[in-house]
Amino acid sequence: MTRCRLCGSAALESVVDLGATPPCESFLAADQLDQPEPAYPLHLRVCTECWLAQIPPLITPEETFTQYAYFSSYSTSWVEHARSFVAGAVERLGLGPDAFAVEVASNDGYLLRHMVDRGIRCLGIEPSVNVGAAAREAGVPTLTEFLGPEVAAAVRAEHGPADLVVANNVYAHIPDVVGFTQGLRALVADDGWVSIEVQHLLTLIEENQYDTIYHEHFQYYTVASAIRALASGGLALVDVELLPTHGGSIRLWARPAEAAGEPSQRVSDVLAREKAAGLQELSGYTEFSARVAKVRRDLLRFLIEAADQGRTVVGYGAPGKGNTLLNHCGIRPDLLPYTVDRNPYKHGRFTPGTRIPILSPEQIGIDKPDYVLVLPWNLRAELVEQLSFVHSWGGRLVFPIPELSIVEPPAVEPPVMKEVTA
Structure with a gap:
């Protein structure tokens, strides 16, 4: 890796080098045990211009997510987390029977099934064939695609703009940050909302959660770097919530820049915490x-x-x-x-x-x-x-x-x- 995938800077500094490992979801069948197994460097670096932490894009999302071993519904607490989120989002945004919600990387329908239960029109966009099929079997409309500007435009043309776009635990999984963010903007209505949940680099560093660094996660966000990433696609951060999920995550509430207005006090508070932890200077990463x-x-x-x-x-x-x-x-x-x-x-x-x-x-x-x-x-x-x-x-x-x-x-x-x- 020679340049930052978000801002293009060559000012990348090492954070931790974990050697070389196989892709973390490439589980082996018994007849594969005597075959070669590819391994790729797992070296986290941080850009000292925009402070996006990242690893080289050595594997493609297509290699990982066309057939995927992770089914969200097998975690009881995660299903409850999704139910609680849907209930809160419906109340916060006033979503009714005329609303339209889209989830990107919708997995097996673990979240959108709560939208279905409430009679809210929805669509999942899920690249993995096997888990997307499970979602459809559960009654959740699901499109098997990777999100990009073109796919987003096609979805909007067919279904109309979304009042809410949800992207939970996917914003770290895409090497083309700018293109994916542009896809989110193309999906959402001009006065709509985008909700993103992603692991918080602050807790990853503070709580020593290095095992969450793997090839599926191309980048690791602070709120400061997330603001830069959202802006690359025409979105602006409006609010942030600190969540306990995955050892410490952030829920980013964003809107199209022209409709966003001033960010909440919580955004300022978290930015201040990140700065105090040294995550906008190299000293915060050295130990x-x-x-x-x-x-x-x-x-x-x-x-x-x-x-x-x-x-x-x-x-x-x-x-x-x-x-x-x-x-x-x-x-x-x-x-x-x-x-x-x-x-x-x-x-x-x-x-x-x-x-x-x-x-x-x-x-x-x-x-x-x-x-x-x-x-x-x-x-x-x-x-x-x-x-x-x-x-x-x-x-x-x-x-x-x-x-x-x-x-x-x-x-x-x-x-x-x-x-x-x-």
Whole structure:
């Protein structure tokens, strides 16, 4: 990478170099284990002109998202988050039966199904064939496309302008920031609203969340850099909310620049926090790499000592972030014999790079391991409750981020296993 993808500057400085890893969602089938597996550098840099943090676009969205392993509906808390968002957006914007809402990267319809339930006309734009098909089966109208200005113009011509455009957990996933933002502007009505949720670089740095750096995420936003990105497509930031999702996210409320007006006080407050954290100067990034290295050392030390003591450790979850962690730490089946996941799509497959088998969650109850390493740490509250049955045999939960912590789950009656794996 020689130039910033947002402002074109050559002033890019290293933040953290995680070596080379395979794409985090490229789970392997058994017949692929003896085949070569491509790996790509994973090196985060920051532009000292516009302060957009970014990695080189070494893989294309088409390689990752045409068939996708992540189905949003398998996270109970994420479905509830979407329901709450829809309820709030309907009230905030006064959306009624005549409104039209579009979600970009709508996945399996986890959010728009709440619009359908309210009788609001809606459309999902989802590039992944398999998850888009699941959305249509659930009754959510879904177009299988990648968003760009041309696709947006075609949607607008067919369906009319959208009162609300939602782009949750996608603004980091597109290498063409300007073209994608222009697509959002083409979709939304001249007096409409765009709502974007994206991980906040402030919490990524402060909370050591380096495992959320992977090839699907081409860039990482502060509110300051998001303002620059939105402006590139003719949108202006009006309001911002700080969210706990994904370890700390921002919800950006934007409008066409000509209708935006002055931004809220919350925008000024978050900009001030970012400045105080040093994220508009290089000093705010310099210690991150050392803290990342400590996570690796602590986790490896724990796993090696557990193995030496004859203790069993298995994984819970097979999220993309987990694969960054496993590959950076060099964890193989000798230290983590398997992980489990609620998504049946992943069962019988293997984690990219580290080749750890992915099994059904029932396996934990069968094997009764001493420790369960929780890879989707961002769902900590949900999973401490969901995995409370581990207490029945004295097992404990291990969270690697932001620092290694070992948690004894609450003592409750073991749940019916189908509730654990639904």
